[in-house]
Amino acid sequence: MEAHLYEWANLLIRWLHITVGIAWIGASFYFNWLENHLQREGQKPPGVAGTLWAIHGGGFYYLQKYQVAPEQLPERLHWFKWEAYYTWMSGFLLLFVVYYLNAGTNLIDPSVAELSPLAASLIGISVLILSWLVYDGLCRSPLGRRPALLAAVGFILLVALAWGLSQIFSGRGAYIHVGAAIGTCMVANVFFVIIPGQRAMVDAMTAGREPDAARGLAGAQRSRHNNYLTLPVLFIMISNHFPGTYGSHWNWLILATLMAASMVIRHYFNIRHLPRPAKIALPLAGAAGLVVLIVLTKPSGPAPVEANLPPVPFSQVQSIVQERCAGCHAARPDFAGFATPPKGVRLDTPAQIRAHKTQIGQLAVTTSVMPPGNITRITDDERALLARWLQQGAEHNSENSQTE
Ligand code: HEC
Known part of the structure; x- marks a missing residue:
């Protein structure tokens, strides 16, 4: 009964998590797209940075983006934040149900590290909090004014985190905690920087003051980071279907390569609309990274079986x-x-x-x-025996396999 309820909790929370996650990331992709496609030249009303016409769902839409803010605050202003908060809350709940309750x-993988469930869970939660403190500190430090350097340092820290976690958790647990740490930073960016910045701008306008454009810019920096972190986090969300990645001895390196390739490809989509020539080398480099990864992760397979070893009886495999x-x-x-x-x-x-011999x-x-x-x-002996059975054809051993 308990297991039955657990299964449903897992299902419903997961369903909620991807739904609100799609709403959040969908809106974020949409606004990035808007920003990249705004028509900035030609006749525009004063204070307007760009405009855009679109057709969708049978209706025509006309949008304008302001350089800083409109003269007057509109009566109804829509904010985008609950999608992000619900994504984090449902994500944390899912982490709790799937990884901390189980x-x-x-x-935990005892062959990696012997941890008690409580210790492992506390380490997991601390990783989320520490990741945000370190990342936020870096953004506020002088490094924050050098975007390329900040990106490089951030990426190295991310890989270090993946490596560190792979030394204490199961591969799957390590992956999900890298994802949860990134997701936490992304939502905290919304909660602690982007929304308060927007709030300050709106408050200034309500008080009749000029809104401070710098607050908007700090938000833009974090929003940009979120943009690059989206694809890595999406991969990690689906990674538990791919044991070939997290189950590998080099799981942290595989994750690093996938993250780097996806960020480079993302960068290309961010800049391809800019007037300077599109850097087609970027997605090619990303794709090349993926190809190298596919080649390098080809399973080497177990050591060849010595020809003169007797066939493994199926009854032994079955037991x-x-x-x-x-x-x-x-x-x-x-x-x-x-x-x-x-x-x-x-x-x-x-x-x-x-029927499942390959798996x-x-x-x-x-x-x-x-x-x-x-x-x-x-x-290990039992694994070796399974390997031998598979290499010997996994079929022709015992009467059992004939009769079933
Ligand atoms: C403690 C319970 C448990 C034991 C013992 C166990 N498994 Fe699993 N197995 C799982 C779970 C949980 C999953 C689903 C993992 C996931 O969420 O993707 C799974 C998934 C699988 C899958 C499907 C993978 C996929 O993605 O379709 C195969 C095949 C499998 N296990 C084989 C084995 C074999 C072989 C053994 C014994 C050597 C084994 N399992 C022992 C819990 C177990």
Whole structure:
């Protein structure tokens, strides 16, 4: 029952999280697009920086952007902030439910570091807070006035964070905490800098004073950072479907490459509308980085099996899988916290085991993603045995495999 409720909590919070996340990032992409497509030349009303016509959903829209602010504050002014706040709140709740309530399976990997669930969760939360303090401090320091240098330092710190986390958490736990740290900085940018800056401008206007354009600029810097951080965070949100990335020994380096490639590609989309010639080399460099990554992450596979070793009896494979996997991957899992087999993958019959042989090879032999956090203590010898069985064809061993 508990596992059933847990499953629904996971589903509903995740659904909410992506919905509000889309609303937030969608609006952010839209305003970036607006900024890049404003018509800045030609006749414009005084104080207006640019205008834009658009057609959408069967209606014509006309927008104008002010250099600083309109002469008079409009009666109704729409703010964009709750999308960001709800994204963070639902994201934190999801982190809590998936990783802190289930630290043993999802966050801790004893082969990386022996941590108690409480210690792991506290480290996770501290990482979020510290990341913001360090990042915000850097933006306010003299480095904040040198955007390119700040970006380089920020990126190096991000990679250092990914490396550090990969030394204490499971690969999956490390990835999600890099994502959560970035997401926290992005939302804190909205909460602590962008919105207060806008509030100060509006207050100044209400009091009949000139709004301070510098407040708007500080917000613009943070907004720009959020723009570059979006693609890395989106990848991390989907990364738990790709054990080949977080399950690798070089998981932090793979993450660094993906983040760098996505930021370079993002940069191209930011500047391609500028009058100077578009730098097509940028997306090409990003794509080249991805190609190198695809080549380098090709699984090397287990060491070749010596020809004269006897075939592994299927019964031996079945007993390993029964003991180490089927507690969760069964029609009715025994393992606490699972109401249904995870991802619908059942490994409790010979036919099911053979049907999933490729995935078993990928998740339990090439990478050590399964069992999560090696919670059922599969041994290296057992993994080697599975490897041998797979290399010998995974079919022709026992009568079992004939009859099922
Ligand atoms: C403690 C429970 C548990 C044990 C034990 C376990 N798994 Fe899993 N397994 C999971 C969970 C949870 C997922 C879903 C991961 C996710 O969220 O993507 C999963 C997913 C999978 C998948 C599907 C992956 C995908 O993305 O489609 C396969 C295949 C798999 N496990 C194989 C194994 C094998 C092989 C073993 C034994 C060596 C094993 N598991 C042991 C919990 C377990």
